[in-house]
Amino acid sequence: MNEPATGLAVEAAALAKRYGHTWALRGIDFTIAAGDAVALLGPNGSGKSTLLRILATASRPTSGEVRVFGIPTGDGDAVRRRVGLLADRAPLYDELTALENLRFAAVMYGVPASVEELRTALDEVGLGRAAGAKVRTFSQGMLQRLSVARTGLQDPDLLLLDEPYNALDVDGVRLVDELLSSARARGKTAILATHHIAKGLAHCTRVITLGGGRVSFDGPTATFAASQAALDAGSWE
């Protein structure tokens, strides 16, 4: 699992997702090579989070096919072992301390981590002093830092980040940047869904923009700036 993956990390064919009468995604086709970093851009409601949730196996597509490292997302467990999602909603328990939250996540991920290692992970995200504090006393930024530490524990082959810069201070933004850079340096694949176009362009080699549930641009970062999609992006950033 810690070896850099090769081949295709993600294959989506005719992917569609409907909530009631509303189509969140329609006819999505793309592939992402292993080791790539892709910025997934688009306005609110464009389907970015839905797409990430399908890739993470949290949600099933209405139609179409998705494979992650060649494994159909229908085979949930095999996919979940290789995918990590840093979502905008913190997967944390208010009544547990930061250390207890991390310990619980480590056991659930099947990561053998000692208390010392967990404390080190908290130190790295600047929460060393708050290790024994209950999460309900944390600010939004601290919650996001703890979520970053939690994702770091799993060390997934495909890292999905859903609006990771929300509510973060300067140090928090740096932490997410480091998480992304570290994943890329180790040959991991990353998909960054964000409103921060500059961040997406800085960290990623390829841009996919979504609009109305469809892919409106798919190409290298260098060509994005000159595209119509970049002009459109100005209105929703």
Place this chain on the structure above:
Amino acid sequence: MKNEWRRAWAVTWKDLLIERRAKAAFNAMAFFAGLILLTFGFAFGPDVPAGEAGQGTLLQQLAPGLFWVTVLFAGVLAVDRSFQVELERGGGALNALRLYPGDRKAVYVGKLLANVTIMFVMEMLVCPVAGILYSLDLWPRLPGLAGVGLLATIGFAAVGTFYAALTANLRARQVLLPLLMFPVLVPVILAAVKATDLVFHGDPMGELGSWLQLLGAVDVLFLTTCLLVFEFVLEE
């Protein structure tokens, strides 16, 4: 397999620790159960003779049914709370439970063990309260009551945990949960009431074993079914 048990135990540990600190389910259950028992006590009167219903007072004759009605209603609060904790902070924790690698049965087993523990502790507290209010001699019947209580609680929690997960994302969760649970729980409640009645008022025909076997069989059926389909219940 060992890893799955570790994960199940982690879920149990986490749920019990949260409950010990917040006491959200336990306080509500204890208060609610006490209130129901007291209401029944007033409604039937402490000294009304059982008459044709049997020896002693009417309350003593009705105690097994009243006790399990109390547990049934109070227990809904416990199983509902078990997935409510996953909905804090916009449901991020519930989403994470879906995304952890490994068999999702571990999540079900972990939640089930926590619910059985919380409910069994609640029953141990409710029992003496019922004993005092209804003038019941509990001490010599304690082993029998504990056996019936444990079997019935496992059946209740098996179904309750399953339906709590199924309704976790629904707005009308608190209305739907008992509506879905209670019809399925009819065999558990009937067997538990009958077995408790036999423990209290004697078992001249040797029926207790049959009722306990029924409870055990229903437990196995519920546990097996819920374990098999829980994977799909946890999906969005």
